[in-house]
Amino acid sequence: MSLRTRSIFTKLPRANQLTQLTKPASRLSLLTNHLSLRTMASSQVPKTMKGILIEKTGGTEVLQYKTDLPVPTPKDGEVLVKNDYIGINYIDTYFRTGLYPSPKPEILGKEASGHIVSLGPSVTGFSENDRVVWLGATGYAEYTAAPAAKTVKIPSAISSPDACAAILQGLTALTLTEEAHPVRNGDWVLVLAASGGVGGWLCQILKAKGVHTIATVGSEGKVAVAKESGAEVVVVEGEGVVQQKVKECTGGKGVVAVFDGVGKTTFDRSLEVVARKGTLVSFGNASGAVAPFAVSKLSAKNNKVVRPSLFNYITTTEEFEQYTSKLFKLMTEDHMKVRIHETYPLKDVARAHNVSMGMIIFVIHLMDVTGSRRPKDYG
Known part of the structure; x- marks a missing residue:
């Protein structure tokens, strides 16, 4: 299966491209531009968003594509992330079918990568526009109020889709081989x-x-x-x-x-x-x-x-940081491959839930896929 989509959104260039795309500027003007971008990020957050809601357990027919879900407000210890890439995992089907009981209505999804658009009270260590990947809940949506303690900045050498595709499954495999049974x-x-x-x-x-x-x-x-x-x-x-x-x-x-x-x-x-x-x-x-x-x-x-459960191995901030650091090292220094089997727009969630091989990701605001199975990363 392949996916074709048309460019309908634009994004800002990566930070390391700014010097190539702009005329020489003073440190003051660059700082002013950066602060303007931060202000724009939070001021442009809409009141509603697209997302997938389930109100009861069942098959893929219970997955409802909504366009008017309320955008969450980050609470203490949370960051509001504009999701660009959303991972789909078997655990999502467990919550959908009721194998794992959970309150309804519910937005599924345990991982995504994107950019921070606002910070909750007392959150430190992050800034608006940081490129991050997170673990938590309510990922099948344009915006997520993610726990800051389970959010990490993505190294420049790792693309956003790869970070999304690796975070839950890669950490699961890593903890299984180091703690569930140290090989x-x-x-x-x-x-x-x-x-x-x-x-x-x-x-x-x-x-x-x-x-x-x-x-x-x-x-x-x-x-x-x-x-x-x-x-x-x-x-x-x-x-x-x-x-x-x-x-x-x-x-x-x-x-x-x-x-x-x-x-x-x-x-x-x-x-x-x-x-x-x-x-x-x-x-x-x-x-x-x-x-x-x-x-x-x-x-x-x-x-x-x-x-074992992954989240019981990464309960503390120290554990999460330790394992994400190891995972990123495996990806950058040991060149472990991230295999994305297929990409889908969020509205095709039912089709994605029926795929049984490899890693699946949803793409939000994708600029260009042009038939490729691998999404192009724009920062």
């Missing part, structure tokens, strides 16, 4: 659904750590995606094939860890292939929630099962 060089692990967003990040990070990765995908068409992400061995899902491949690769010992974002349909198999004293990291419910099970099953091989 070691030479380990054999199993990653399920490796062509997905978190799966792809896991494969890249595990390879960088010297870990041998067996990856599963749902079809032959997704094998190349998993291999490009760094999987050493790729298996297409089928009856008994994963168990057999794990046995071959590990000499019958099993993998030291399984990273399972599938859930209900793969949980028992994941316990079957994990090694003695190994760990099953169950972090997703793509096939449904895992059914209750007797904990005595774990004693057969002294296994551990963990069910």
